[in-house]
Amino acid sequence: MAYSYQLKRVDFIFRNENDWEKVLSNTIKKKPDEIINELISSELKGRGGAGFPTGLKWKLTAESKSKEKYVICNADEGEPGTFKDREILTKVPYKVLTAMAVCGYVTGAKEGFIYLRGEYKFLEEELNKTIDEFQYYCQEINLDFKIKIFMGSGAYICGEETALMESMEGRRGEPRNKPPFPTQAGYRKKPTVINNVETLVHTWTIFKYGAKKFYDLGVQYSRGTKLFSVSGDTPKPGIYELELGMSLQDFVYEFGDGDTKAVQVGGASGFLVPRKKFKDTAIGYEGKLVGISLPTGGSMMLFNSSRSMFNVLDNYLEFFREESCGQCTPCRVGCQQLLLGIKAVKRGEKPASYLDKLLKLTETMQLTAKCGLGQSVANSFSSIVENFREEMIY
Amino acid sequence: MDKKVNITINGFPVELKKGKTILEAAEEQGIKIPTLCYHKDLCVAGNCRVCVVEVVGQKRLSAACATPCEDGMEILTNSLKVRNSRKHIIELILAEHNADCTKCYRNGNCELQELSSEYKIMTQDFIELAPLKNYTIDMYSPSIMKDDSKCIKCQRCVRTCAELQGVNALTVAYKGDHMRISTFFEKAMNDVVCTNCGQCVNHCPTGALVERNYIEEVWGAISDPTKHVVVQTAPAVRVGLGEEMGMKPGERVTGKMVAALRRLGFDSVLDTDFTADLTIVEEGTELLTRLKKALVEKDKSIRIPMITSCSPGWIKYIEHLYPDNLDNLSTCKSPQQMFGALAKTYYAKARNIEPEDIVSVSIMPCTAKKYEAHRPEMHDSGYRDVDYVLTTRELAIMVKQAGLDFDKLAPAKFDRLMGDSTGAGVIFGATGGVMEAALRTAYELVTGRDVPFENLNIAPVRGMEGVRKASIKIENPLEEWAFLDGVELKCAVAHGLVNAKKIMDAIKAGEADFHFVEIMACPGGCLGGGGQPIPTNPEIRQKRAEAIYAEDADLPIRKSHENPEVQKLYKDFLKEPLGEISHHLLHTKYTKRERF
Ligand SMILES: Cc1cc2nc3c(=O)[nH]c(=O)nc-3n(C[C@H](O)[C@H](O)[C@H](O)COP(=O)(O)O)c2cc1C
Ligand code: SF4
Ligand code: SF4
Ligand code: SF4
Ligand code: SF4
Ligand code: FES
Numbered sequence: 001m002a003y004s005y006q007l008k009r010v011d012f013i014f015r016n017e018n019d020w021e022k023v024l025s026n027t028i029k030k031k032p033d034e035i036i037n038e039l040i041s042s043e044l045k046g047r048g049g050a051g052f053p054t055g056l057k058w059k060l061t062a063e064s065k066s067k068e069k070y071v072i073c074n075a076d077e078g079e080p081g082t083f084k085d086r087e088i089l090t091k092v093p094y095k096v097l098t099a100m101a102v103c104g105y106v107t108g109a110k111e112g113f114i115y116l117r118g119e120y121k122f123l124e125e126e127l128n129k130t131i132d133e134f135q136y137y138c139q140e141i142n143l144d145f146k147i148k149i150f151m152g153s154g155a156y157i158c159g160e161e162t163a164l165m166e167s168m169e170g171r172r173g174e175p176r177n178k179p180p181f182p183t184q185a186g187y188r189k190k191p192t193v194i195n196n197v198e199t200l201v202h203t204w205t206i207f208k209y210g211a212k213k214f215y216d217l218g219v220q221y222s223r224g225t226k227l228f229s230v231s232g233d234t235p236k237p238g239i240y241e242l243e244l245g246m247s248l249q250d251f252v253y254e255f256g257d258g259d260t261k262a263v264q265v266g267g268a269s270g271f272l273v274p275r276k277k278f279k280d281t282a283i284g285y286e287g288k289l290v291g292i293s294l295p296t297g298g299s300m301m302l303f304n305s306s307r308s309m310f311n312v313l314d315n316y317l318e319f320f321r322e323e324s325c326g327q328c329t330p331c332r333v334g335c336q337q338l339l340l341g342i343k344a345v346k347r348g349e350k351p352a353s354y355l356d357k358l359l360k361l362t363e364t365m366q367l368t369a370k371c372g373l374g375q376s377v378a379n380s381f382s383s384i385v386e387n388f389r390e391e392m393i394y
Numbered sequence: 395m396d397k398k399v400n401i402t403i404n405g406f407p408v409e410l411k412k413g414k415t416i417l418e419a420a421e422e423q424g425i426k427i428p429t430l431c432y433h434k435d436l437c438v439a440g441n442c443r444v445c446v447v448e449v450v451g452q453k454r455l456s457a458a459c460a461t462p463c464e465d466g467m468e469i470l471t472n473s474l475k476v477r478n479s480r481k482h483i484i485e486l487i488l489a490e491h492n493a494d495c496t497k498c499y500r501n502g503n504c505e506l507q508e509l510s511s512e513y514k515i516m517t518q519d520f521i522e523l524a525p526l527k528n529y530t531i532d533m534y535s536p537s538i539m540k541d542d543s544k545c546i547k548c549q550r551c552v553r554t555c556a557e558l559q560g561v562n563a564l565t566v567a568y569k570g571d572h573m574r575i576s577t578f579f580e581k582a583m584n585d586v587v588c589t590n591c592g593q594c595v596n597h598c599p600t601g602a603l604v605e606r607n608y609i610e611e612v613w614g615a616i617s618d619p620t621k622h623v624v625v626q627t628a629p630a631v632r633v634g635l636g637e638e639m640g641m642k643p644g645e646r647v648t649g650k651m652v653a654a655l656r657r658l659g660f661d662s663v664l665d666t667d668f669t670a671d672l673t674i675v676e677e678g679t680e681l682l683t684r685l686k687k688a689l690v691e692k693d694k695s696i697r698i699p700m701i702t703s704c705s706p707g708w709i710k711y712i713e714h715l716y717p718d719n720l721d722n723l724s725t726c727k728s729p730q731q732m733f734g735a736l737a738k739t740y741y742a743k744a745r746n747i748e749p750e751d752i753v754s755v756s757i758m759p760c761t762a763k764k765y766e767a768h769r770p771e772m773h774d775s776g777y778r779d780v781d782y783v784l785t786t787r788e789l790a791i792m793v794k795q796a797g798l799d800f801d802k803l804a805p806a807k808f809d810r811l812m813g814d815s816t817g818a819g820v821i822f823g824a825t826g827g828v829m830e831a832a833l834r835t836a837y838e839l840v841t842g843r844d845v846p847f848e849n850l851n852i853a854p855v856r857g858m859e860g861v862r863k864a865s866i867k868i869e870n871p872l873e874e875w876a877f878l879d880g881v882e883l884k885c886a887v888a889h890g891l892v893n894a895k896k897i898m899d900a901i902k903a904g905e906a907d908f909h910f911v912e913i914m915a916c917p918g919g920c921l922g923g924g925g926q927p928i929p930t931n932p933e934i935r936q937k938r939a940e941a942i943y944a945e946d947a948d949l950p951i952r953k954s955h956e957n958p959e960v961q962k963l964y965k966d967f968l969k970e971p972l973g974e975i976s977h978h979l980l981h982t983k984y985t986k987r988e989r990f
Contacts, residue, residue, distance in 0.1 A: 155569060157569070172565075172566055174566075177438065177440040177457065177460035177461075179461070179462065320570075321570050321571050322569070322570040322571070322572075323569070323570060324569065324570045324571075324573075325569050325570075325573070326547070326566075326568070326569045326570050326571070326572070326573025327439075327441040327547070327549070327566075327573070328440075328441045328442070328443050329441070329442055329443050329444070329483050329486050329487055329546075329547075330443055330482075330483055330486065332490075332547065332570065332571065332573060333486035333487065333489060333490045333520075333523070334486060335570070335571070336490075336523055336571045337486065337489065337520050337521060337523075340521045340523075341520075341521065344521065357519060360482075361482060361486075364478070364479045364482040364483065366454070367446070367454050367455045367475070367479050368443045368446045368454070368455050368479050368482075368483060369443070370440060370441060370443065370457070375454065
């Protein structure tokens with residue numbers, strides 16, 4: 001199958017624009033409904049991983065009845081090797097603040113929080129200055145919306161939206177049962193919009209340039225652009241804003257070192273794609289347009305033929321075993337079993353067929369784990385074990 | 395707001411009230427969905443995942459305990475997908491579990507064991523994780539043992555300690571494969587704020603938290619011919635023990651229990667109810683004396699309200715968390731400790747036995763009583779006043795070990811001398827019971843008349859509401875108590891330490907004008923104690939409470955001060971309430987403790 005979509009670099013997110021006051025005051029001249037419809041028609045989906053339609057999220061929160069509501073910007077960015085959100089908060093923080101304030105206006109929330117990853121403490125001072133400035137302007141235009149920074153605790157799981165809220169409320173960062181969803185009962189059990197840093201910046205683009213401009217980028221089901229953190233065996237690691245819907249083949253042409261054996265799309269919780277499937281894989285949200293589409297929070301890691309896929313998997317599982325919050329059985333025990341299991345197979349203590357047992361186990365984890373972490377361990381495990389089975393055994 | 399939803403469960407249509415979970419809906423239909431982290435006393439955690447069910451059309455399975463029924467849901471509780479997943483999850487739990495059932499205290503009454511038996515988990519394909527971890531057993535507490543190798547991390551104990559008790563002695567520590575249930579700074583249970591109430595033990599589905607048992611020690615004493623072993627039984631035991639013997643909750647087995655104890659070989663089978671009555675006489679007098687000092691003599695050093703002191707879990711709690719309020723406590727020992735002190739003095743003398751030859755055993759619904767018996771101040775007889783404390787559950791184990799067919803035992807009566815009880819002593823086992831018993835006596839003491847409630851049943855202090863308030867107006871008192879004429883005696887009752895906290899905070903803030911407060915550490919009072927049969931839940935507590943009040947109603951004497959043996963005790967030994975001997979044997983002091 002041939003692709004009509006080539007790799008397209010774009011420059012929206014980091015475009016330095018100093019008209020945020022105008023964007024803010026113009027946007028809130030519109031009715032909340034208009035803004036929501038604009039977002040819905042842009043087909044923007046969350047960039048934090050789960051890909052939930054942003055317009056719908058804002059709409060649901062706006063419709064939830066409560067005097068108290070909140071907006072949270074998820075800047076926990078815990079995925080190893082990604083630092084796109086940090087770049088955004090460093091280079092264009094006012095876009096994020098503007099988007100949060102508009103969200104407050106649309107949903108009726110009067111307070112917003114930036115949940116900042118513990119390791120990003122060094123951003124706090126500068127960011128607070130920007131917030132002060134921003135807050136000053138809000139007062140001028142009589143917009144009642146306060147933004148505060150909340151420093152995260154350093155656990156990966158606290159990036160999961162409900163664990164994040166638990167930790168903000170002073171409890172242990174453990175994901176909650178859903179439903180209820182944050183749009184109904186989020187921070188302090190009040191309706192809450194929680195969006196990734198990058199998602200918020202895209203809303204800014206939509207407010208400023210209109211939904212159509214955004215919609216025209218990307219492909220069906222996967223509109224707009226996305227920041228990618230490119231790492232691994234590549235001559236040009238870094239952060240790139242690209243249109244969604246590109247084929248992995250095109251991506252590897254651009255970023256590979258000529259010897260790319262596989263690409264991990266979406267970090268530890270994503271999928272490993274072997275060379276033979278580059279052509280049939282597109283980067284975007286699930287849709288029926290092209291072969292397989294893989295979503296990603298932005299992490300793209302390339303591996304060349306010098307890499308052992310066993311070690312890659314071993315690393316991911318080590319990560320999950322440690323970063324699982326530990327509350328639910330399938331994830332806590334499952335991660336330990338997977339890690340010890342592949343080691344046992346490698347050492348010959350378990351037969352190769354044990355891998356099939358472990359694959360079945362990942363199915364159960366996917367079906368029954370309480371949150372996205374445990375549910376997505378299956379992604380990397382099955383894609384690596386199925387594509388590189390020999391490397392697991394010998 | 396009673397909207398209906400229509401769903402199907404395994405293909406059968408069901409209509410139910412909105413807001414029910416899948417688990418509740420299935421239960422209504424008589425379909426059992428297995429659970430581990432779920433407990434009716436606690437908020438839903440949804441972490442064990444054994445309750446997963448399939449909701450047709452959804453990609454993932456749903457935790458039945460945590461998922462509300464929505465209109466149109468098609469639920470499958472036993473599809474192949476569900477079965478396979480559930481089995482997998484049980485296998486995973488077992489892989490992390492030190493499953494040596496034959497050496498486990500919960501063998502035979504363990505939710506995990508039952509579940510693995512139901513699912514016939516016969517093999518273990520996964521790698522055994524328990525041996526890879528350095529688990530240790532915390533045995534430092536005289537009340538509770540904690541064995542992390544048996545813990546399935548359901549967090550029921552953590553939720554119990556936080557939600558029912560407000561103590562938060564147990565917390566979740568670490569994450570991932572290191573996640574475990576721990577205490578502040580990982581200290582031993584004996585060195586933290588833990589009140590030894592045992593509610594966590596009662597709510598633990600496995601053998602990870604169990605009482606420290608003294609069964610062998612008691613058998614040893616019984617078979618030692620040089621020892622005279624007396625046993626006392628707390629009021630709540632007689633309405634709980636039946637459950638351990640296969641009876642329905644709420645059976646009263648007083649007579650059978652006495653018969654069983656006698657057959658176990660105890661030399662004298664006596665009743666804690668007797669010292670419950672004694673407590674009422676002492677405590678009632680103490681209350682009136684305090685009121686007189688405070689109201690008439692305007693003695694500022696007297697603390698009002700006076701708060702009951704018969705629940706040792708509560709005592710440990712107040713010592714840790716409200717050390718400035720220790721003077722509010724009645725100085726009365728708990729009935730168990732009054733009994734112990736008398737057993738090795740009054741009883742020894744009357745029966746002409748050397749106190750050092752007496753072994754004093756008590757059967758309690760409570761694990762905190764084990765700690766209480768260990769307190770250094772509880773040696774007023776010159777010996778350790780109570781040697782061994784067994785829970786209702788431990789007694790059941792002894793009865794089974796002795797091969798007694800409990801059902802067939804002919805009911806027997808307590809031995810005399812500290813074996814007589816009244817209805818007032820019995821209701822000590824229920825929340826509000828001490829208050830009711832005290833009011834029956836104090837009111838009569840002051841006015842010469844019965845409390846103005848039908849059949850002596852003081853309904854306002856009964857029930858399961860967490861905090862209950864009542865007041866009685868005193869009219870036409872006897873001359874000696876003239877200062878109480880027209881006084882509204884204000885009382886409050888709380889059970890479960892979260893509720894105790896509410897009252898204590900009000901007292902501290904000066905927002906409470908109570909004269910007398912009853913606090914029991916455990917939900918429902920002793921009948922819901924940490925040493926009672928497992929499971930204990932709201933319905934079961936209700937049944938046991940009904941049994942307690944029925945027992946009270948059936949007894950010929952229902953006022954503590956009318957207990958003939960108590961009267962004889964004062965005549966022959968104590969002379970008068972709050973007298974010198976009482977002071978020495980029946981009253982105690984409390985210790986300020988740190989929060990951490
Ligand atoms: C284990 C785990 C970690 C996550 N970490 C992050 C994170 O660091 N940043 C983030 O924006 N979303 C993270 N998410 C996704 C959030 O739960 C949530 O979906 C997201 O913040 C919603 O924002 P969006 O709709 O803008 O994507 C994580 C999810 C899981 C399951
Ligand atoms: S899936 Fe893992 S991270 Fe998520 S709740 Fe369960 S144990 Fe915690
Ligand atoms: S806790 Fe239960 S399953 Fe585990 S060893 Fe004890 S009885 Fe067996
Ligand atoms: S015994 Fe009571 S106070 Fe102690 S940990 Fe258990 S529930 Fe908490
Ligand atoms: S100690 Fe018992 S109640 Fe607590 S988490 Fe472990 S198994 Fe559950
Ligand atoms: S009983 Fe539902 S998840 Fe544990």
